[in-house]
Amino acid sequence: MSLATLPPRQYRALDRLTKLAALVLLTSALVPGALTGLVKLACGLVGVVLGVLTVFVDVAEDASD
Numbered sequence: 407m408s409l410a411t412l413p414p415r416q417y418r419a420l421d422r423l424t425k426l427a428a429l430v431l432l433t434s435a436l437v438p439g440a441l442t443g444l445v446k447l448a449c450g451l452v453g454v455v456l457g458v459l460t461v462f463v464d465v466a467e468d469a470s471d
Contacts (some may be wrong), residue, residue, distance in 0.1 A: 428457035
């Protein structure tokens with residue numbers, strides 16, 4: 407199952423951006439005292455979702471071969 411198809415360059419940019427955002431959100435959720443309650447849980451869940459988002463995106467085949 408794929409949500410979208412992107413050229414390789416755009417896929418790499420999207421992959422890096424989502425991984426970085428996921429890392430920031432997960433770090434903020436795991437740092438003691440930074441967040442509390444539902445905000446902490448929401449940041450953790452959104453971080454996980456962003457981290458695996460590009461699994462559902464296909465890379466377009468290069469037609470120049």
